[in-house]
Amino acid sequence: MTLHPKVIDLSLGRMERILTALGNPERKLPPSVLIAGTNGKGSTQAMIRAGLEAEGLKVHAYTSPHLARFHERITVASETIGEDFLAEMLAECEAANGGAPITYFEITTAAAFLAYSRVPADFAVIEVGLGGRLDATNVISPDVCVITPVSRDHEQYLGNTIAAIAGEKAGILRPGVPAAIAPQVAEAEEVILATADRLGTPLRVGNRDWQIWEEHGRAAYQDGDGLIDLPLPRLIGAHQVVNAGTAITALKLLGRGNPERALTDAVWPARLQHLRRGPLVDLAGRAELWLDGGHNPAAGIALAEAVTRLSPRPLHLICGMLSTKDVEGYLRPLAGVAQSLHAVSIPGETATLPAAATAAAAARAGFSEVVRAEDVASAIRAITASAPDARILICGSLYLAGGVLRENG
Missing domain, CATH: 3.90.190.20 (Mur ligase, C-terminal domain)
Structure with a gap:
């Protein structure tokens, strides 16, 4: 396989080419959630997935980077992808790529989408790798978008201001596709709101359309539908309470999932x-x-x-x-x-x-x-x-x- 000479080279052209050669598996996903942001993407994904699985639903999930084994990146119908199936998907992608330059993340993302197209599931929850606008995952047609808190990171690729970074994250937004937005610093929120206004994206924004807070050792979530009393998240920290609010908002936009179990059942290694x-x-x-x-x-x-x-x-x-x-x-x-x-x-x-x-x-x-x-x-x-x-x-x-x-x- 000829990998692209740059480990990271943000562009959608190579991804679109290989997916076309594969028969566009990204168009065959079940209802999906696409998650961008600087911090909390993985934890928020874990909570969304837990909330859906608590109702007996099968979930495809894609995340990066892996920790101990590559297979952790690709969950197929609520199970970590098997060795043989992964090898089969990667071989098909390599053949479809035809020796053209492609990055490691691009071809592994294509393999994940190919796997998801072959196995039935009820939902797919996809985590952006880097940025959003030009990330390899940003080729799907999500039913809900999510932007977790935006802050400084990967500035050599995304820009050296919060506004520039937020602009890259907001690149996942779609016309008419609802989005759950975590509470943001002012510079990030301004860019996200402006992008959504230009596209016609309906937003539910933290601290504007929904709130979550701690009270007497529990969490309280409130939006236009009313107040929900919840246990604190299994994942520890005030930031995880915020992530929980974002996850609950995404589940409400999907119209499925158990909010309480989203908080109590989520498991996410290497997060305290x-x-x-x-x-x-x-x-x-x-x-x-x-x-x-x-x-x-x-x-x-x-x-x-x-x-x-x-x-x-x-x-x-x-x-x-x-x-x-x-x-x-x-x-x-x-x-x-x-x-x-x-x-x-x-x-x-x-x-x-x-x-x-x-x-x-x-x-x-x-x-x-x-x-x-x-x-x-x-x-x-x-x-x-x-x-x-x-x-x-x-x-x-x-x-x-x-x-x-x-x-x-």
């Missing part, structure tokens, strides 16, 4: 995930081991708030990040809640930030105790040697999180 078994957990002894893949400043703020909801324990971070990220911006809000940071490089990632650079950024961000570690296991040993009852949070990158999940079995 408590690791409870495995060799790294055994290595930690009495210490708790947690994992989070957030990697931009908004994720740092959300994570710093979320850890305050856990029972009191001294918090120590193990952090590895990519060189393309705003490391100080991510770490700054965490400096106030953690006692130390052990910096690691991400194994096998050419774009990893060296541990020394992460450590230097942590010191500038306000961490008083910063240590360089050879790897995650070494960092766990060092932390538990002096703080055996610590809460250890491994964070900074989905790629680091994936490596931890593989290492931990």
